[in-house]
Amino acid sequence: MITMKRIIVFNKEFEDGRRFYRQKFEAVAASVFSLIFFVFLVCCITMNPPMLSEGALKLIVDGKTVKNPILQIINSKKLPSRSPDSRRYRVILSDGKYIMSFAILYLHIKKLNLAGDFQNNSVIEILLFSTTLFNSIQRTGKLIIVIHNYALLATGCSKIGSPVPLRGYPISFIKEEGNNKPLKDTVIHPISSLNAYMNNWVVKARVVSKSLIFVQRNSRKLSINLLDSSGGIRAVAYKNVADKLYHLIELDKVYFISKCRIETSNKYYEELGNDYTIKFTPNSVIEECSDDAELVPHIQYKFVPINEIREVEGNFVDVVGVCKNASDLKKIGNHNIKRTVQLIDPSNASIDVVLFGTDAEDVDDFINPILAFKSVKRAYNGEGIYLTATCCTNYRRYIDIPEYDHFRRWFESKGSHTGVVNLSKCHVLWMTFNNIQLKPNGSYCFKVKGTVLFVETENAVYKACSKKGCNNQVSLLECGLYRCKECDVESTNFKYEYLLRVNVSDWTSNEWVHMFNSEAKKMLGISAQEVSEALEKDPKAFASIANRVHFKEYVFECRTNADVNINGVQKGTVTVAINPVDYKEYNAELLSKIEDNVSMNK
Ligand SMILES: [Zn+2]
Structure with missing residues (x-):
């Protein structure tokens, strides 16, 4: 019994010794191997840096699809961060051929370890990026590349190739001649044939209205109405695209338009009778038509005398009259403005018309202009009826227009000083x-x-938009958010209304x-x-x-x-x-x- 015990103990000591030497050997082997691997890796990186995606930056600026471009970071500067969880850098990128200095690298701290920290001259593969138009003080749209995710391929390299600064931005919405086939030489689609399932289409249409309003803080919405012989359609643009197009697109001119998104329209406001709305994107192409523009129809009015507006079927009317008074500009919410004008005509009646945004800014009663409205909406207040501009209202301001010469004569001889029936101040x-x-x-x-x-x-009761002043019903999205079509906002909240x-x-x-x-x-x-x-x-x-x-x-x-x-x-x-x-x-x-x-x- 005793000897058995000794043997077992001896065997155990022997085993422990063997395990000790084996572990030591393994550790040494691993460190030698990793040292060799590291030297190999450093050699690879310094001797033979990864190939850059030559010309990729130009393609990105031109709005082409580029998948996982490999680029070199020439220089970087840390920007103040908006949240403790993220870091932002302004980086200068090179694709070996071009240098682009407008890029932002945005890093989430949690992803930082995965991506690896970059240095100047690091080569990265961009896994996820987006482009955005940035408006500087000079109001020129600059294209910025925003990098959301990347993989570090190599560090400690020297500058690859001899890249030159990339020209070509600010990008223009007007297509340059000779760059591609001009739109006028392609197949033109009638507006009435557009639908949400079409990708490649070109329309040739006249701009019959144009209005820019502020919908939210820093968020402008441009709304234009387009017309061709088949019908009309509303086109919208937001933010920087809206600003840019507002200055580029001129009222009454005819344009070829392509590469926009087509969305279903909000029926409530769609007076143009089209199920769809065109949405401009930074990649949209717009080309002015100079040749046979006259063949594209102009706006058609069906004016109603002011004293008959009350009896008209439907909510939208066309009306023309002399602007007798204009109120001061009024701020609504934080960002939009409105102005109420009093419109009178020889039917001896007057009505208030409410205008918003740039339309409100443009109008005054200084010289009593003649104002013509297409599709202005009839609305009610406690006292009577008034008219209000919506996104589909067309509005023109004339100083002298031969067709309405008699308006001017009537106004000067009679209208300006005699009392007329004011429909907006009715007695109930x-x-x-x-x-x-x-x-x-x-x-x-x-x-x-x-x-x-x-x-x-x-x-x-129903679930209404949580925004103050909006009573639109919200719809529940699959992601659990409530969407208000009217405000174009998704929110976690709603309010109950009757x-x-x-x-x-x-x-x-x-x-x-x-x-x-x-x-x-x-x-x-x-x-x-x-x-x-x-x-x-x-x-x-x-x-x-x-x-x-x-x-x-x-x-x-x-x-x-x-x-x-x-x-x-x-x-x-x-x-x-x-x-x-x-x-x-x-x-x-x-x-x-x-x-x-x-x-x-x-
Ligand atoms: Zn709303």
Whole structure:
């Protein structure tokens, strides 16, 4: 027993010794091997640097697709970082043939170890990059390459080749002659044939309107309307592209346009009758047409006399008149501006027109210009109707125009100093539902003393855009964000708003009226947010809330033929104000009606 134990212990000591020497040998072998490998690697890098993608920078600037270009960093300068998780460098890149000094290398700290730290003259393979137009103070668009991810291929190299500075930026949207086949020599597509599935197309169209507005901080939106003999289409551009095109594209001129994105349009605003909108990108090609431009149609107006605007079917009208007054420029939000002008015409009526952005800046009442509007939108305030420019409104300002010479003569002899009916300052009349139902189709403002018969409880609240002042319904995207088409914004938030359908009766008839957020809240005494919370706990909770107002009396100020739907165009009667009944006022109205009847029967 004892000897057995000794043998086992001896064997163990022997084993330990063998393991010790084996480990030592392995460690030495590994370090020798890695030393040899390192020397080999250094030799490779210094003797034979990787091949650069010669000419790649020129291709990138020209908007061509370049996959994983291999470039050399000639010089770099650290830029102040916007977040602790990232580093930014301005780098000078070389492809061996050209040098480009406008590149930003953007590094996320977490990715830094993966990519490896670069030095001057390092050779990198760019795995992910984008290009962007940068507007300097001189307003020239410079193309910047932004590097998002790269792989370090070699360091400690010397400068490869003898690259020269790359010319060719600022890039131009107007295509240079001889560079490629001119657009006028290619197949021209009619505007009506454009759809979202087309890639290579060229249209030849006249610019019939052009307007630049501020939609958000530092975000400009250019909206132009294009016309050819097949129809019209709206084209938009944002930010730097918008600035650049605003100065390049001239009103009334004809252009060949290609290489833009085609997107489905927002029906609510699409008065040009096109399902699609063209979106300009930095790669879009625009070429002025000088030869047979006259064959492309000009804008066609269907002017409505101002005193008939109230009765027009639909929400958009064409109108021409003399600008009698113009308000001061007003800031709306932080970035956009508006101005209201008073337009009058020989129909002895006037109406307010609200203009935005550059249109608002351009107009004044100093010399009472003649203003012509195509597709200006009819809208309502508490007092009456007014017109408001939208993205599809065309607007022209004439000092003298032979076709409207009689406007000028009328204005100078009469219009400038006699009183006219101001449609924007209407007196809201008492009416009954029966009165309204007997009237021809049109837009009317009226007030009625009515009783709430029934509040529809289904779909009474909806998810609206969280932006202040926007009531558009948002749609839930797959990524979980809420998108507002109107603001072109995706957000994690939304707010609940009312769109209430209420059946109201007076002594003559009854009518379904719609109520938006503020009126519905005023009537029910509870916010849409609170209703949605109550509905979460009990899906039938709204019935008891609605019950509180059933058979109660209010004075409803309504307008007919107004937009109801939050997404598309749907007509209906909308309550613009709801108030408790002022019996003194209502009695006075009844007394005057009685007096009218008595005097008629005499
Ligand atoms: Zn919105």
